[in-house]
Each structure stands twice: as structure tokens, then as C-alpha cells.
Amino acid sequence: xxxxxxxxxxxxxxxxxxxxxEAGYEVAGLDNFSNSKKSVxxxxxxxxxxxxxxYEGDMLDKNILEKxxxxxxxxxxxxxxxxxxxxxxxxxxxxxxxxxxxxxLTLLSVMQKYNVKKLLFSSSATVYGTPEVMPIxxxxxxxxxxxxxxxxxxxxEGILKDLAYADKDFKICVFRYFNPxxxxxxxxxxxxxxxxxxxxxxxxxxxxxxxxxxxxVFGNDYNTLDGTGVRDYIHVVDLAKAHINxxxxxxxxxxxxxxxxxxxxxGYSVLEMVKTFEKVNxxxxxxxxxxxxxGDVDECYADSSLAEKELNWYATLGLEDMCRDAYNFSLKKx
Ligand code: WQD
Numbered sequence: 055x056x057x058x059x060x061x062x063x064x065x066x067x068x069x070x071x072x073x074x075x076e077a078g079y080e081v082a083g084l085d086n087f088s089n090s091k092k093s094v095x096x097x098x099x100x101x102x103x104x105x106x107x108x109y110e111g112d113m114l115d116k117n118i119l120e121k122x123x124x125x126x127x128x129x130x131x132x133x134x135x136x137x138x139x140x141x142x143x144x145x146x147x148x149x150x151x152x153x154x155x156x157x158x159l160t161l162l163s164v165m166q167k168y169n170v171k172k173l174l175f176s177s178s179a180t181v182y183g184t185p186e187v188m189p190i191x192x193x194x195x196x197x198x199x200x201x202x203x204x205x206x207x208x209x210x211e212g213i214l215k216d217l218a219y220a221d222k223d224f225k226i227c228v229f230r231y232f233n234p235x236x237x238x239x240x241x242x243x244x245x246x247x248x249x250x251x252x253x254x255x256x257x258x259x260x261x262x263x264x265x266x267x268x269x270x271v272f273g274n275d276y277n278t279l280d281g282t283g284v285r286d287y288i289h290v291v292d293l294a295k296a297h298i299n300x301x302x303x304x305x306x307x308x309x310x311x312x313x314x315x316x317x318x319x320x321g322y323s324v325l326e327m328v329k330t331f332e333k334v335n336x337x338x339x340x341x342x343x344x345x346x347x348x349g350d351v352d353e354c355y356a357d358s359s360l361a362e363k364e365l366n367w368y369a370t371l372g373l374e375d376m377c378r379d380a381y382n383f384s385l386k387k388x
Contacts, residue, residue: 055130056130057130058132060085061084061136062084062106063091063094063095064085064089064134065245065246065290066176066234066290069293070132070134071098072101072238073291073295073297073298074297075106076102080107082122082128084109088137089247098243101238113135113161116160120167123170129170130172130174130301132173132176133161133173136154136176136206137153139203139253140203140349141252141348143206146202155210155213158210159213162213171221172225173224174229174297174301175214175226177207177231178207178231179231179232179233179286179315180207180354183204189317190355190356190357191359225307227312230313232316233253233285233288234287234289237290237382238379244383254269254285255377257269259384262335268339268340271341272345272346273346273347274325276346282325284352284355286355286356287322287376288317288318289369291371292318296314299367300365303364314365315361317355317356321354331377331380334377
């Protein structure tokens, strides 16, 4: 079975490609390296001793998609390719809607043309906006998103709902990721954003490796245990493995649309993350409390029992594993 992975050299995309190859799937991949490096392809080969059929290009380019679908018999598409920084999206809404929404419409039109009707879509917990009830189930109200990144994911979920209703041959699985962190145990792939990281864990890692002087903690006046933001951090390998279960679900379901929260069900604050990172890696992380970041919410953590029940999947790795693996990956310079 051949899987087409968009954003295949990205953080979650690369870890999922490793799991797909090790599970025996053939993989065709597309990436424009807007937030990743070409060397990730070599690392994936080093880990799995297998290769992806790789195409360099942009999801907005219908020609490259036509080339991929005409040269490969694609059974399932996993769509990761998107910009993903909450803070960045507040500054650049148009770029986010073009890249995160228009590109999916281009992809869906080519899928329809080639009669490829199984899709796993990478969505986000940010579609819940400012959640009212914790932990968050899939029944929770979506909307009221606080940043264009989250809104872009909400728009695509609406498009997919309409498509699933209109075309009963489509089988769609939407994964709402909480906060993916950590790295593959080989430490050959991990979270390696270009430039200054927007997300907490890669920023902490750059402080740990002395590439940045200290962490800015965005506010300590939230309605949480210690006043800092609480999130549901999930190890990227646990998250990648869920996509194997998602493919199995798509191959064995009568429902057109499934939506799952992928988290651990536990929330940790920024300061809890810092303290755990320091303990696990025996290192000091300097930080300063600064003002809140626009678009952030107080707390956000998952009830993932539906994924456990229907996908037979659950997170197995804890915060200490995430801190250890993220740091060890950051120590290797590629
Ligand atoms: C986590 C916490 C910040 C950086 C986003 C997307 C989500 C996912 C992960 C795709 C918050 C605080 C952060 C820093 C800080 N994306 N923080 N100093 O915004 O919860 O989630 O990224 O997979 O879909 O929405 O993640 O890591 O940016 O922030 O204090 O330098 O850390 O305020 O409380 P976020 P994050």
C-alpha cells in the first residue's frame, strides 16, 4: 500500500514516515523545505534503511501534485504540510490562510481527479479556541479560535466535513494534535525549526545548548497552578504511531469522517516543563517572566479516550522521555 505524505521532512511528517516505512508501507513524499531540511531524507533512510519517493515542491502547485499522482498509485494521503506557529500566524494571517487552506483545496481537487479517497488530516487542538471544559473531548465546541493558525485548521475541518457529506466514497480521519514534542530515539530526527523557535520545547533546547541566553515565559498570570500556560505535551513518536492506527481505521470503516484528539490527557505548565527538563538533563534553564503572547489560552489538555477506544491507540511516553529525547536530539548538530 502506498501512502502520499505532504510535509514529509517536517517534524511530525518525518517521524510518521519512519513509522510508515517500518510498518511496511511504501511512501511518496512532498516538501518545500519551508520549515525543514533536505538532510532529513538521509536520516529517515539511515533509521529505516528504506527510501521515500521524494518530490520537492509546494502543495499550492497543482502541477507537482498531478506529477505525483500520475507517477504513483496512491492509496492514502496524510496531509501535514502547513505553517504552525500561533504567534507568527497573528502577524501573517494571509500567508497562513493561503498556505494552510488553499493548499488543501488544491490537494483535494487532485485527489478527486485521481480517485484517491482516503485522507488523514493533521489538525490541531487550537480549533477549540478558549476551551470551556477540561479535559477536552471531541464533542467540545469548536470555534472562537484565538489565532489565524487555529482558524485555518478550523476552516479545513469544515471543508472536509462538507466533502465527507457530499462524497460517500471519501474516508477522512482528522487528528487534532495537542502539543507534539520530543524526538526519535535514534536522535537522527527531531524538532529542528529554521530560525528562532516559536514553540516552547525547541526554545528550551536552544537555551540548553547555549544558542539562546534564556527562555521568555509568556505570562505567569494565567488561571493555572503556577500561573503559567498549561498544555498537553505528547511525544512525537507516540503521535507518529497513531497515524498507522489511523490508516487501519480508514481501511476498515463505514463512516466517512472520524475526528480524534491525540494527547496524553495530562496538562503541564511551562514551569513544570522547565523543571522536568532541568531534572532529566541535569542542566539549568534560565528564564524570565515576560508579558503574555497574543493568541495564547490558559490551559489546553485532551481527553483521548475516543482514540484509545476506536483506534486502539494511546500515548506510552511521558514528559521525562520527551525532555530527554528533545535535548539529546538538539545536542547533535546536523
Ligand atoms: C506552549 C506554552 C506558551 C514559547 C502550538 C499550536 C499547536 C502545536 C504546537 C502543531 C504556551 C509557552 C512558548 C516560549 C513560552 N502546533 N511558551 N515561551 O502555542 O500551545 O501550540 O504549537 O503541531 O497546534 O497551537 O505551543 O509551544 O508555542 O506554547 O512561555 O518561548 O509555552 O505561552 O503556554 P502552543 P507553544
